[in-house]
Amino acid sequence: MFTLSKSFALLAALLIHVQLHFYLAGAAPTQARQPPRPSSPSGSGSQFAGVPGRGSTTTTTTSSNPPTDVTTGTACDVSTASIDTSGTTLPAPSFAPSFIGLGVGTQNYTCGSAGTYTSTGALADLFDVSCLVGQSSFATLQSTAFAAWNSSTSTSVSSTSDVLSSAGVLSSPITLGQHYFITNPVTGSGLSPKWDFTSNALAGNADAFVVATKVDDVAAPTGSADVDWLYLTNLTGTLANEVYRIDTQGGQPPASCTAGSADITVKYTSMYWLTGGSF
Ligand SMILES: *[C@@H]1O[C@H](CO)[C@@H](O)[C@H](O)[C@H]1NC(C)=O
Ligand SMILES: *[C@@H]1O[C@H](CO)[C@@H](O)[C@H](O)[C@H]1NC(C)=O
Ligand SMILES: *[C@@H]1O[C@H](CO)[C@@H](O)[C@H](O)[C@H]1NC(C)=O
Secondary structure, three states: OHHHHHHHHHHHHHHHHHHHHHHHHHHOOOOOOOOOOOOOOOOOOOOOOOOOOOOOOOOOOOOOOOOOOOOOOOOOOOOOOOOOOOOOOOOOOOOOEEEEEEEEEEEEEEEOOOOOEEEEEEEEEEEEOHHHOOOOOHHHHHHHHHHHHHHOOOOOHHHHHHHHHHOOOOOOOOEEEEEEEEEOOOOOOOEEEEEEOOOOOOOOOOOOEEEEEEEEEEOOOOOOOEOOEEEEEEEEOOOOOEEEEEEEEEEOOOOOOOOOOOOEEEEEEEEEEEEOOOO
16 A cells, blocks of 8 residues: 555656646747737737748747747737836837837047037847837836947947847847938938837838937936937838837047047947837
8 A cells, every 4th residue: 555655656756746847848938938929900910921021930830820929930910019208208109019129339529629429320230129118128128238239348229139149138138120220211411319220120121111300309218328319200100100219328528639540330229119100
């Protein structure tokens, strides 16, 4: 009897172990998925469905009606995510969020005759972090990304994906697109910021960009080393109606410079929230 009950106990322990193993395996995805995207309200929906060049999918499904984002295995619906602009006077969004990009790049400055730096633009890659919303890592992504980027010996924005993956900030970075500056397409003078997903997440969609106009600009609540938080609205393009640059890290130039000195490039990271748009 003793041996028998001992065997039962062993069997029970083994079963519990096996179940626990399955439970843990199922409960610990690297990137928890949110519910599939809704079929297509304006400004959100099947933004990556059928898009080529988004890398191999890690999702396997046998459903005859797969979620619209199954192409990538990574893009999650962010339409109900809330933009946290607390500590600032930035306006609340008028549209639902459609993309959240971790921006990693450089701010460029030139030294003016008055001995202070003025901005000459920026260049950044935006990485999809939509599936990390609600996870503990989300709130500090811009800081962990900045630490990795700032300590990298490379200053080339083309290396940012490798920097993030080797530092373990994002295991498999998915590039949404690029942020850079162009001549204002309406007035033909001055620089306008552009967010361009036509070469990455939305390759093949010629309208998947937005050139925006700055509406609001406030000091970063995190301190003077971090570039301002911004609110912009669409000027041309249909990628978004609004763009927020928040949660900035770095990017500010030194307070003064010697007139005539060379242009400088300062590393920064930030979170870019795009709302509305037609993708
Ligand atoms: C910023 O400077 C870097 C490095 O010199 C350069 O590659 C990049 O094109 C510049 N971007 C802008 C917007 O001037
Ligand atoms: C960025 O790295 C430089 C060294 O390259 C260091 O001096 C600086 O303090 C770092 N910035 C931050 C904010 O950590
Ligand atoms: C911004 O996008 C909306 C469509 O959502 C459009 O009606 C409006 O004209 C655009 N703004 C500009 C300045 O083109």
